[in-house]
Amino acid sequence: MLDLHVWGAAFGLPSIDPECLAIITFLHHAAPSSAWRLIPSNDPSISPSHLLPALHHDGVWTSGYHQIVGYLTSKSICRDLDADLDAGQQADSVAYSAYLSAHAAPLIDLSLYVSAANWAATTRPAYSSLLAFPLTWTAPPLIRAEAIKRVEHLGLAELDTDFDPNGGLHLSAGRDVLPETFRRHLPAARTKKTVRDEMTPEQAVAIRLFSLAEDCLSVLDALIGKGKSDEKRPRFFAAPSVSSLDCLAYGYLALMLKPPVPRSFLRDWLQTETPRLSNCVDDMAPGPLPWATPEQTTIIGSGTRVADSIIRNAPSLGAYFANEMRQRTEDGVKGLDQRALMLAMSLMVTGAAVGYGLHMYKSLQPFGARTQLWTAQRGGPKLSQFGQLGSMLSSAMGTYAPQLVPSGGVVGNMSAGYGRLVEVDSEVD
Structure with a gap:
């Protein structure tokens, strides 16, 4: 049984990722539904390479569209969709697959991720x-x-208006640094706006965007026209069945056409300039799929993934951690090696030192303040606890000390149980 782990469905498509869409379409045409399971795990860490799509078969993990297709065809697990192509067509398939990864993938990144409005x-x-x-x-x-x-x-x-324009990548300035939804509620500037100020980020870079879209999509449209396939069922090659290139192109083109984004420059271009590519997306859509429920994630696994994402979001530390994990994945290192152990120990020592320093800093007096000691008086008059007024009243009234009367009758002229009233003249200064 083949277990295909992918990002889940979105926008009416089986997956939100182009390569996941491509390999789903490939298996839909190359293998019966009883031979594989589609698992929307939404967790790249499930595979050793930390990438989706990931195929698990007989204990072997394979990640990435081209790697999975190569594994399936080399093991003869499913039908080879490129078996009917000649040598020249197979070479074209490899070349155009690389072209899609280099030119179509950035268009999707610009449309779905970089554009602040679409994101x-x-x-x-x-x-x-x-x-x-x-x-x-x-x-x-x-x-x-x-x-x-x-x-x-x-x-x-300039498509990304959510970030600091001084960060190097971002070229926006002034009000453009804020998201568009916030800028609408800001008071209008008194200075007269220029035509560029009235433009949305997509309009400001429209020439570059449409140039990139034309360079990529016109080449694909010309290749479909060269294949001389049916207009209602366009294919890149005049073959009786779909090819691996058709599946990969569907993954990218579907995410250009189907997402309901407010700034739909890619969808507009596809529908107006290259209708054959739009027909290709509609015809290549896979039918019923063998969906399977992902395994329940343990508390430890969920906590580890949350901690991993929090560390990766941390400034400076996140980039270092991501590079370290990428290097460990490429080197095939698992568990704690000497380098990871030393790094963990250094982090523990640094954390302990910072914690001790913070504790000592909080115990110090504010800089420049005199140290004041407060001690409770014992055996003194109770009125002295109320400051100078209490001390003055205490000295005026004298110290009260109850007279001890010995038991056994009369002392002098005083009988037991009786005292003597003494009047004391005092002046209050």
Whole structure:
């Protein structure tokens, strides 16, 4: 049995991730539904490589679309969708697959993640419906930050209006640093707005966006036209069945066309300029899928994932931790090696030193303040506890000491049980 772990469904699609969509479509056409299970685990840490999609078969984990397809075809586990392609077509399939990963993936990152309006209205709510609390607060920002890094070289930072413009990547300034929903409620500036000020972030970089979309999608549309396939069922090659390239293209094109984003520059381009690609998405949509319920996560596993996401969100420490975990994954290191043990010990010692220093700092007097000691008086008059007025009244009234009368009758001229009243003249200064 093949267990395929993917990101869950969103936007009416089986998955929110393009490669997950691609491998789902591949298995739908290459294997019977009884031979595999589709598990929306939504947890990249379930595989040793910390990537989804991940295929588990006979104790072997394989992650990534191309790696899974290569594993399935090499083991003859399912039908090879590229078996009917000649050598030239197979070479074109490899080349265009690399082209999709290099050019179509950044378009999805720009549309679903970098665009602040699309992220807030569509993408983040989708992830919130897939993840359990408190991962809904920690995991989506990490996913978006990774997408922003992947498209940093394109110079389209004005799509992202939620971040500090002085951070290097972001080019916005002034009011543009705030999300658009906040800017609407701010008082209007007295200075006259320019045409650029009236533009949305997508409009400000529209030329670059449409240029990137045209460079990518026009090439794909030309390749479909070159394949001479049916207009209602377009394919990249004139083959009787779908190919692995068709499945990969569906994964990317579906996330350009189907998400209900408010800034739909990719959907508009597909529907107006390349209708064949839109028809390809509608025709390639997989039918009923063998969904399976993911295993219940243990408390330790949930706590570990939450702690991992919190550490990755920490400034400076998060980047170091992510690089360390990536290096351990690439080197195949598991458990605690000498380097990890030394790092853990250094963190413990540093934490103990910081905690002790904080405790000692709180016990110190404020800088410049004199030390005052308060001691309780014992055996003194009770009125002296009320400050100077109490001391004055105490000295005026004298010290009260009850007279001890010996038992056994009369002392002098005084009988037992009787005292003597003494008048004392005193002046209050």
